[in-house]
Amino acid sequence: MTKKRSAPRPSREPAPAAAQESSAAPVPELPVFRELSGARGVRAPLDTLLAGLSRVVPFERASFFFLRPGGGAGLQWAANFRRAPSDDEPEVGLSPRLVNWAMADARPKVAPPGSIGNDRRIYLFLPLWGLGEPLGLVIARTMLDAEGLDVAVESAVQGLAAWFGERVAYAVAYLGAEGERSALAGREAMASALLDSVSEGLVAVDEAGLVSFVNRNARIMLSLFDADYRGRDLVPLLPADVATAFAAVLAEARERGGAPARIVERSAGGADFPLEISATRVLPGKSGPAAGPAASTLLVLRNLSAGARLARLEEIDRLKTEFISTASHELRSPLATVREAVRLLSEGAAGKLSDEQRRLTDMVERNVDWLVRLINDLLDMSRLEAGRIHLDLAAVDLDGLAASVAGRFGVEAERRRLDLRVRLGAPGMRVRADPDRLEQILVNLLANAFKFTLQGFVQLATSTGPDWAEVAVSDSGVGIAADDLPLIFEKFEQVGRRQDLSRKGSGLGLAITRRLVELHGGTIRVASRPDEGSTFTVRLPLAPAAAPEGDGHG
Ligand code: ADP
Numbered sequence: 054m055t056k057k058r059s060a061p062r063p064s065r066e067p068a069p070a071a072a073q074e075s076s077a078a079p080v081p082e083l084p085v086f087r088e089l090s091g092a093r094g095v096r097a098p099l100d101t102l103l104a105g106l107s108r109v110v111p112f113e114r115a116s117f118f119f120l121r122p123g124g125g126a127g128l129q130w131a132a133n134f135r136r137a138p139s140d141d142e143p144e145v146g147l148s149p150r151l152v153n154w155a156m157a158d159a160r161p162k163v164a165p166p167g168s169i170g171n172d173r174r175i176y177l178f179l180p181l182w183g184l185g186e187p188l189g190l191v192i193a194r195t196m197l198d199a200e201g202l203d204v205a206v207e208s209a210v211q212g213l214a215a216w217f218g219e220r221v222a223y224a225v226a227y228l229g230a231e232g233e234r235s236a237l238a239g240r241e242a243m244a245s246a247l248l249d250s251v252s253e254g255l256v257a258v259d260e261a262g263l264v265s266f267v268n269r270n271a272r273i274m275l276s277l278f279d280a281d282y283r284g285r286d287l288v289p290l291l292p293a294d295v296a297t298a299f300a301a302v303l304a305e306a307r308e309r310g311g312a313p314a315r316i317v318e319r320s321a322g323g324a325d326f327p328l329e330i331s332a333t334r335v336l337p338g339k340s341g342p343a344a345g346p347a348a349s350t351l352l353v354l355r356n357l358s359a360g361a362r363l364a365r366l367e368e369i370d371r372l373k374t375e376f377i378s379t380a381s382h383e384l385r386s387p388l389a390t391v392r393e394a395v396r397l398l399s400e401g402a403a404g405k406l407s408d409e410q411r412r413l414t415d416m417v418e419r420n421v422d423w424l425v426r427l428i429n430d431l432l433d434m435s436r437l438e439a440g441r442i443h444l445d446l447a448a449v450d451l452d453g454l455a456a457s458v459a460g461r462f463g464v465e466a467e468r469r470r471l472d473l474r475v476r477l478g479a480p481g482m483r484v485r486a487d488p489d490r491l492e493q494i495l496v497n498l499l500a501n502a503f504k505f506t507l508q509g510f511v512q513l514a515t516s517t518g519p520d521w522a523e524v525a526v527s528d529s530g531v532g533i534a535a536d537d538l539p540l541i542f543e544k545f546e547q548v549g550r551r552q553d554l555s556r557k558g559s560g561l562g563l564a565i566t567r568r569l570v571e572l573h574g575g576t577i578r579v580a581s582r583p584d585e586g587s588t589f590t591v592r593l594p595l596a597p598a599a600a601p602e603g604d605g606h607g
Pocket residue numbers: 501502505528530531532533541546547548549550557558559560561562563564587
């Protein structure tokens with residue numbers, strides 16, 4: 054099928070008998086043609102072809118087939134044109150041999166009755182060639198007699214087909230280019246989505262000084278919401294306060310390849326902020342095609358306000374918190390399983406343990422416990438930061454709760470030979486608190502006191518003022534250097550020496566404690582001297598006198 058078009062000549066070779074093989078097998082629709090028939094430049098030639106054809110060869114219907122892309126003699130049905138209102142006949146089926154016969158050259162051919170299935174009517178086969186390549190076939194069911202076409206008609210038909218073929222070939226080539234263009238448009242859409250997500254404003258300006266791209270943040274910073282800026286000079290469209298600086302930076306960048314940043318005061322989106330404008334020249338890559346993109350200038354706009362920078366940092370922080378929250382949540386259940394399994398092992402559920410085995414299971418238990426504490430702390434921290442911890446406030450008997458929490462450290466005090474003192478100075482005083490969270494606060498502080506105290510005492514004391522009550526946790530431990538004091542309430546800060554490694558911490562305890570206290574409307578403060586000891590004091594508001602009685606801990 055590489056044969057070029059031949060001169061119009063009558064064709065009277067009989068259609069191959071193999072045409073009989075082909076019945077009314079359905080041929081799938083070729084999507085390309087649907088695009089093609091709707092494509093600019095094809096619809097009108099199609100109408101011309103059909104009109105011309107019907108003038109010289111009376112036909113009832115015509116079917117268009119296009120060669121399958123990728124070769125082979127197979128054709129795909131593309132479209133039907135009927136002169137009469139629709140009839141119920143099956144679609145024409147084509148055998149490869151019939152197609153080869155029809156496409157063997159560019160001449161129109163008349164297939165004798167019976168060439169297509171059992172159909173006794175006369176079909177005109179009109180090969181379509183364009184730009185020297187076979188394109189497809191028009192098959193028209195005619196009202197001709199079996200004698201076929203006379204020479205004049207044949208040459209008129211072939212002329213029409215040749216003309217139409219060229220048009221379609223150009224349209225196909227055009228569609229191919231369109232395809233590339235739309236792939237390019239897809240990539241462009243992806244790129245602008247990416248550029249829209251950066252916090253800087255970006256404006257690309259071509260050699261002629263016309264705008265080719267403005268990202269979302271630049272539109273916000275420059276108040277370019279409905280302005281039609283594409284392909285235009287941006288400067289006259291800019292707000293007066295920016296236009297001068299913008300033009301100067303642009304001119305300098307184009308002259309020298311770059312421009313130092315300028316800062317202008319902007320008001321946009323209900324806020325005043327310093328806007329930094331800088332620019333760089335973007336030169337086409339040396340390795341690119343010769344006719345690559347021309348050089349252009351990229352202007353970078355930055356909102357320099359502290360608020361904008363803070364918002365960015367907050368955003369990063371939020372993402373991190375979210376990640377921690379998800380990760381620690383996911384870690385909890387497998388860890389609980391490990392803890393349970395180790396507990397069973399060390400209780401001898403799987404057989405009596407040797408000393409060495411017990412030593413190992415103890416070690417696993419300690420570390421799993423530490424991991425559980427760490428994960429619980431991480432989860433608490435991320436919930437606090439996301440504002441997802443809600444207090445169940447009640448009127449809590451402070452002394453009662455303090456005594457109960459201190460009691461839980463009795464065994465540890467004995468084991469460590471530390472003097473655990475409890476000084477209750479707020480009898481009957483109720484604070485407005487979530488009993489579980491208040492208990493968590495006290496446990497954190499007491500655990501730290503034990504952790505950082507080698508000898509002496511750990512003390513828990515309560516006291517009251519006019520509208521507050523306090524609970525203070527003191528120890529005679531290692532204390533905290535003055536320089537470190539401001540750090541200890543920050544996340545992940547662990548300062549100084551550690552006394553008791555068996556209670557490894559996460560560096561989150563005090564950060565969580567402080568946030569919980571503040572969530573209660575309270576305050577926490579610390580007084581400490583290295584090698585003398587520390588005192589952490591939590592002050593909480595008293596519960597309103599009329600508040601319903603309720604203490605979480607007896
Ligand atoms: P960690 O999990 O390390 O205990 P925290 O947030 O509870 O984390 O404490 C932060 C740091 O503050 C500790 O690593 C320690 O250096 C110091 N710290 C807290 N409590 C005490 C204390 N009672 N005595 C001495 N240092 C303390």
